Amino acid sequence: MKKIQTLVVGGGFGGMAAALRAKAMGHDVTLIDRLELLGGRAQIITKNGYKHDTGPTVITAPFLFEELFNLFNENIKEYITFVPLEPWYRFYFHDSTTFDYSSSISKTKKEIAKFSLEDSEGYESLLKKSEEIFNIGFTKLSAQPFTSFWTMIKQIPHLIKLKSYLSVSSFVSKYIKNTKIRSALSIHPLLVGGNPFTTTSIYSLIHYLERKWGVFFCMGGTGKLVEELSNLIKRQGIKIILNEDIVKVQHKDNIAKYAISNTGKKYDFDNLIYNGDPPTFYAEVLSPKGKNLLNPIMPNKFLSYSMGLYVLFFGTKKKYDGVAHHTIWLTERFKTLLEDIFEKKKLTKDFSLYIHRPTATDESFAPLGCDSFYVLCPVPNLKNNLNWDLEGENLKCNIINELEKTIMPDLKKYITDISYMTPKSFKTNYRSMWGAGFSIAPKFYQSAWFRYHNQDPKIKNIFFSAAGSHPGAGIPGVLSSAKVVEKILREQEVRY
Numbered sequence: 001m002k003k004i005q006t007l008v009v010g011g012g013f014g015g016m017a018a019a020l021r022a023k024a025m026g027h028d029v030t031l032i033d034r035l036e037l038l039g040g041r042a043q044i045i046t047k048n049g050y051k052h053d054t055g056p057t058v059i060t061a062p063f064l065f066e067e068l069f070n071l072f073n074e075n076i077k078e079y080i081t082f083v084p085l086e087p088w089y090r091f092y093f094h095d096s097t098t099f100d101y102s103s104s105i106s107k108t109k110k111e112i113a114k115f116s117l118e119d120s121e122g123y124e125s126l127l128k129k130s131e132e133i134f135n136i137g138f139t140k141l142s143a144q145p146f147t148s149f150w151t152m153i154k155q156i157p158h159l160i161k162l163k164s165y166l167s168v169s170s171f172v173s174k175y176i177k178n179t180k181i182r183s184a185l186s187i188h189p190l191l192v193g194g195n196p197f198t199t200t201s202i203y204s205l206i207h208y209l210e211r212k213w214g215v216f217f218c219m220g221g222t223g224k225l226v227e228e229l230s231n232l233i234k235r236q237g238i239k240i241i242l243n244e245d246i247v248k249v250q251h252k253d254n255i256a257k258y259a260i261s262n263t264g265k266k267y268d269f270d271n272l273i274y275n276g277d278p279p280t281f282y283a284e285v286l287s288p289k290g291k292n293l294l295n296p297i298m299p300n301k302f303l304s305y306s307m308g309l310y311v312l313f314f315g316t317k318k319k320y321d322g323v324a325h326h327t328i329w330l331t332e333r334f335k336t337l338l339e340d341i342f343e344k345k346k347l348t349k350d351f352s353l354y355i356h357r358p359t360a361t362d363e364s365f366a367p368l369g370c371d372s373f374y375v376l377c378p379v380p381n382l383k384n385n386l387n388w389d390l391e392g393e394n395l396k397c398n399i400i401n402e403l404e405k406t407i408m409p410d411l412k413k414y415i416t417d418i419s420y421m422t423p424k425s426f427k428t429n430y431r432s433m434w435g436a437g438f439s440i441a442p443k444f445y446q447s448a449w450f451r452y453h454n455q456d457p458k459i460k461n462i463f464f465s466a467a468g469s470h471p472g473a474g475i476p477g478v479l480s481s482a483k484v485v486e487k488i489l490r491e492q493e494v495r496y
Helices: 013-024 063-070 105-113 117-137 149-161 168-173 179-184 188-192 201-213 222-235 278-285 335-342 388-405 423-430 475-495
Strands: 005-009 028-032 044-047 050-053 082-084 089-092 098-101 216-218 239-241 246-252 255-261 266-268 271-274 308-316 326-329 353-356 371-379 415-421 462-464
Touching: 005 013, 013 028, 013 063, 013 222, 013 271, 013 475, 044 415, 050 222, 050 308, 050 371, 063 222, 063 475, 089 179, 098 105, 098 179, 105 117, 117 168, 117 201, 168 179, 168 201, 188 201, 216 222, 222 239, 246 278, 271 278, 308 388, 308 423, 335 371, 353 388, 371 388, 388 415, 388 423, 415 423, 462 475
Parallel strands: 005 028, 005 271, 028 239, 089 326, 271 462
Antiparallel strands: 044 050, 082 216, 089 098, 246 255, 255 266, 308 371, 308 415, 326 353, 353 371
């Protein structure tokens, strides 16, 4: 029998995982990407001995990577080393106080007790409730194809029980009273593009997810993960095409017929799995377009998008041993700053930061005796029409000034090899609508069935394994998205 031809567009983690899962099903798979290397946003910058991962840096649920190697009877440990981090995150507050969020519950409770004895006990209750949410939200729903409205209806009792209509911030506030610890334990939605004050409380499951599987660093960085996944893809005979962008997907009679690249090359397929931004696909790639082919709930113009990201990369000619592997640097404002970023689309003078210092764990990221840094700053997406050519330089200077005043003394004396990305970079490099860092925001009305479906509602041979589709952004999200696509493909093969 002729093999099923599957074209995967986009080589991010969701695309690579989908390609491998389709190959394990016996499909003839081609993986095409517009960049020079696979990895999507997980690219690498190297300069003068300094190395930076440009994309995700926090690894949770590593078993999702192990599954991809297991599909072909390979052992991931022969290729990749995951190192558990301690602490997971160090929070640095505006008044110079710190909170180490640890792999040890007892250590974490002691750290919380520095701020509030009551909250130290409340944290135990928070974890128990987070486990309940995890057992439904992740275990039962993350790999569930929400392609039917009736599937969503069946889950309503679960969603009501979980109080998913509440926000993550509301959930945390039930158990934690100290404002600093509240802020610290509410930041998880920001890792997947959401405002903690509007993101559905289902994302509170991340608290227990981290407890269950830990927080890790991949030696060599996420670039190493991409390299080994690329090698696995090649070993399985999946065809890889780089430096080529799919600009048109033609459909007729509810069947996608072929794809056209920016070089004019035509690609035929039986199935197309899209690993890019779904709003971009429907607005710019699918042809002919039509209102009935947009998001099944609402037109694109009404969608709510995640924030933009400003990412600053630099090296230092000395080591800052007091800076943890992961540092969350919080300004005094929390809720109002997020309102400025998400709702008002306003770039303010103050900011909060996520700081990644990989050289705390892996010295290969910098020359001997030096450090490598990645500093992520949530900013408005491109709906605000900011001049990022100007604002990018201003923000660079402001961030360096504040870091020098606080956790990195004499930074200006030792800093070197500076570069940065802005929301404009995300739109240009990754075709992300409005330069959003994580596609559409993870609000309740944009989750599960209300999010972009993993299978187009009308064109049954178009699938999505991407941050903008169910279950959502983040590495566990996009890897789970590929599992959902595989499940749909298998069910479809049985039906036909």
